[in-house]
Amino acid sequence: MAATASHRLSDRVVWLVGRASLHAQRLIQSHLAEGELRKQHYGVLASLTDVGPATQAPLADRLGVDRSDMVSLLDELEALRYVARRPDPADRRRKIVEITARGTTALKKLDLLIYAADDDLLASLTPSERITLARLLARVLPDADGPHPSS
């Protein structure tokens, strides 16, 4: 019980989480600076690996990315041969996206960089505090992703 009484900004989680996210984003960018990929590319590769191939709409939804932005994201990953798009035989509107062997190799390197950024961000927290923070953040996210936030 020292100083800081009634600072609105330091009491509002909507504000704190924005500041923390900005800091995290800077850490990620500094770690990812060496390569040609950004945070969102990592998200795509990680999701495809963790939960398997998917068509673009569900993939975008579960990453919280707009479906139209997913298009150019996948264009870039496909140009690098990290993912492949193939038509869904069951529904010719859809395209199934899957990670390639090259993509898996790239993901392994990215994992280390993202892990390092995570470690930088959480440097002042104990292991159990890190877990608590991760769990609380997860519980604050919107449950099942509503398809488009727009329209």
Place this chain on the structure above:
Amino acid sequence: MAATASHRLSDRVVWLVGRASLHAQRLIQSHLAEGELRKQHYGVLASLTDVGPATQAPLADRLGVDRSDMVSLLDELEALRYVARRPDPADRRRKIVEITARGTTALKKLDLLIYAADDDLLASLTPSERITLARLLARVLPDADGPHPSS
């Protein structure tokens, strides 16, 4: 001990905090949609009220906003008569920014909206969990703000 094993994204705080921040930002925007101000404007008014008048550089630093972006932010707030800039007698390069009576009135309304957004975000957490989350997020922020992240 149910499902979800080894999902990279749901274990990385750098990722979770970005998703949570996006969600928080959407909540804030939906609550602030009625008015002419955005999250950052609220930050300026709140900071000026909580810690008092300040010159632009320290004000920008403690909000984590770039100094050049603070200029247009203050231009907009000044046009609404919510803040006033006056020269610092002690150093004619500096401008002291303070909140006006109209700004204080506006801040009171904004407080309610931001509080509502906060409550939406934290709906699924208990009061003590909310406090834990706020404290952990605060401890993850960079301590004393390094002036410019650039240069």
Place this chain on the structure above:
DNA sequence: CTAATTTCAGTCAAACTGACATAC
């Protein structure tokens, strides 16, 4: 002369909007 403060102009990435063609 060097350094700090405010400001401007421009870039870049992320998120969003509205529309379109195709296929269900």
Place this chain on the structure above:
DNA sequence: CGTATGTCAGTTCGACTGAAATTA
């Protein structure tokens, strides 16, 4: 028919970059 998917073009916002003018 109405609806969903992938795509494209354009906008908006936030963060960043580099430079300028003024003053310490």
